[in-house]
């Protein structure tokens with residue numbers, strides 16, 4: 001198998017089965033993400049998600065964090081690894097953000113790595129998650145999994161990053177980082193990879209190599225064999241005979257054997273279920289189709305004004321549904337539509353955003369980002385349900401119900417002319433204009 005075929009096989013598998021892999025760290029804006037990623041070095045995401053809610057509640061901005069002392073921050077993060085250093089890094093990072101970057105998280109790797117506590121891996125995570133850059137953050141999982149699969153032959157994380165970037169198509173680099181992490185976290189475990197339930201065996205160099213060795217007389221996986229060195233340093237296999245008495249001692253009754261087999265089967269079924277949940281999840285998608293009459297709606301916007309479908313007779317509408325005000329993806333999407341708003345207007349389009357946030361939250365969001373269009377407060381989720389955009393989805397590795405990001409283009413006659421389910425948040429305005 002060529003390297004190209006191996007990359008194609010692995011990427012195609014993930015593209016089909018894990019289309020929306022994301023970080024498992026909880027955050028709701030770029031500042032929270034960089035804090036969470038700094039904390040996550042040498043620590044589990046689960047642990048970080050336990051400490052960040054209180055930290056974000058009390059120190060929600062660079063200003064508040066910069067004004068804190070590292071001793072105070074230490075108390076919030078004492079249960080994570082290296083809390084002393086990380087507390088200092090966080091306070092210094094917030095200070096540098098204010099002093100050198102106007103309180104904004106920089107988007108360039110070269111600038112990100114200047115921040116205290118931000119190494120190349122953290123910088124790559126931030127650049128790819130927040131700014132959609134084709135940056136590959138190599139952590140222990142990415143390093144191990146890509147070496148085992150045979151995507152890389154690397155001795156250092158930097159080599160791994162360079163090799164992965166070279167072969168993974170640019171548009172998949174950011175997601176590939178999460179694919180490899182999740183695969184390493186749940187299937188290709190460091191000590192005992194779950195090859196028996198792994199869907200990537202076909203392309204995995206480690207699996208193929210070990211499978212060949214398994215049947216060979218010098219298999220390293222055979223516990224009854226150990227390697228020794230001959231005088232001229234060439235490896236030699238020494239066969240250690242199994243002791244009969246040990247075999248007798250380990251004999252188990254047929255009932256016990258059956259129980260063990262049952263337990264193994266249950267464990268395997270659980271492992272497969274976990275993998276199915278993690279890797280074969282398919283998100284809900286609206287049942288409304290192009291050509292359907294757009295369902296009527298009416299709701300108040302951020303100014304308290306009632307907005308109805310009937311108000312837009314003779315106009316085209318971009319009706320976009322988004323999960324939550326002020327979150328990174330929704331901010332990028334709204335800003336992208338804001339930037340193309342004049343152009344859309346000239347083409348006789350109105351833009352309306354819908355989420356379950358209330359009028360007050362919409363106002364804060366719209367004011368902060370100078371959004372020139374209405375955001376409808378669908379707090380009872382009537383519009384969301386009539387457009388069938390509420391359903392099961394996956395985000396940050398978790399599966400739960402929520403608003404599925406979807407945009408409907410409604411023509412002058414009130415008919416749906418486009419349904420966009422693969423919303424590209426950063427360039428959504430352009431994505432819509434390309435359809436015209």
Ligand code: SF4
Nearest residue numbers: 188193195198204207
């Ligand atoms: S086959 Fe085994 S070693 Fe290869 S990626 Fe899967 S779990 Fe990892």
